[in-house]
Amino acid sequence: MSLPQVFRYRGREVYKIRNNLIHYGNPDDKFVAVFVVLGTEEYKGYKISSPISVELQINNPKLTVRERVVKKAEADNLYKALELAHVWLVQANGK
Structure with missing residues (x-):
């Protein structure tokens, strides 16, 4: 298994776990954001x-997925999802 490709958005790591699952946040923080891509559409050939x-989750693997979810919303595109998650993470992690 190869390591996921990581890039940064507003100082936090963004990495793809599976085909439709993306994590956003620093692994050492108490809270992270998880994105689930629900669908795709064509735009200019892309x-x-x-x-x-978009889900704000407690970063604790001992909890079940259902117990980890603190907030949940839906965004139209990845940019809006990242912006929403950034606000949530700043509020939740205090930085």
Whole structure:
């Protein structure tokens, strides 16, 4: 298994876990954001992720997935999902 490709958005790591699952946030923080790509659409010959489910989760692997979810919303595209998650993470992690 190869390591996921990581890039940064507003100082936090963004990495793809599976085909439709993206994590956003620093692994050492108490909270992270998880994106689930619900569908794709064509735009000028490119596949664009839309809509995207956004979840703020407690970063604790001992909890079940259902117990980890603190907030949940849906965004039209990846940019809006990242912006929403950034606000949530700043509020939740205090930085």
